[in-house]
Amino acid sequence: SQQGEEDPQALSIQEGENATMNCSYKTSINNLQWYRQNSGRGLVHLILIRSNEREKHSGRLRVTLDTSKKSSSLLITASRAADTASYFCATDYGNNRLAFGKGNQVVVIP
């Protein structure tokens, strides 16, 4: 089954810095989504970008999608300690079924 793969796997940054993580996938998608998971909890939907979109913003989040390279990036600007979490990309490969990557651990140091 298709799966997104995040890179880097772990990121440690100072509060106020920007955090960037990437996701690659293998086949055509309808859309790509990013989720956040705080330790031991469920996932929270952050943002969705459709296959015909190249960039999308939501608050401090910026997502890009390059379908020719089959990759996406998530940028969190001006990070806060509360942004410490795992971030997952998920690809919609039809019928609203999502395939999740393994996740990317981000630690924001106050």
Place this chain on the structure above:
Amino acid sequence: DVKVTQSSRYLVKRTGEKVFLECVQDMDHENMFWYRQDPGLGLRLIYFSYDVKMKEKGDIPEGYSVSREKKERFSLILESASTNQTSMYLCASSLPGRAGYTFGSGTRLTVV
């Protein structure tokens, strides 16, 4: 606020027991999903349902079954629990063709 509620946060069961994990959503969503999450493996889809009394196998259905008798409730059943089913189980729901899943808080199941 919309919600997906999983009946237990933590569960400890013995090998061979039949285990029921319950998930209820209050958003009138057609789609419901069960995933398990394991370190290094990410989220893997076990079963999903697009409608009442309808179910489809996901990527790892072996050892599991599901029940969806009412739209708001999707139950995951471990017929005979084994230690390799120790995991975090996540339920999610969504509307067809709409943005994003809503997840429950998860059930951490330990089989001893």
